[in-house]
Amino acid sequence: MPKMKTKSSCKKRFKVTAKGRVKAGQAGKRHGMIKRTNKFLRDARGTTTLSAPDEKIIKSMMPYSR
Structure with a gap:
């Protein structure tokens, strides 16, 4: 079977x-x-983890991710 x-x-x-x-x-x-408020800008630095329903969608598009 070919690679996904x-x-x-x-x-x-x-x-x-x-x-x-x-x-x-x-x-x-x-x-x-x-x-935007200063609080929003502080909290929005860096990265975040997605919620479980969003994770499910993304993982279906990335078949070889761990």
């Missing part, structure tokens, strides 16, 4: 952690920072 393909958009945007969670960049930080 990974969605290119997913492999660029997401990483799978050692425990199998999906890590993604924080949303809402591309533009419009003036209207």
Whole structure:
């Protein structure tokens, strides 16, 4: 059987952690920072892990992720 393909958009945007969670960049930080609160900007630094329903969707597009 041929190899399954990974969605290119997913492999660029997401990483799978050692425990199998999906890590993604924080949303809402591309533009419009003036209207955002300082608390939001602090909390949106770095990366976050996706919720379980979202993880399921992403993992289906990344067949060879751990």
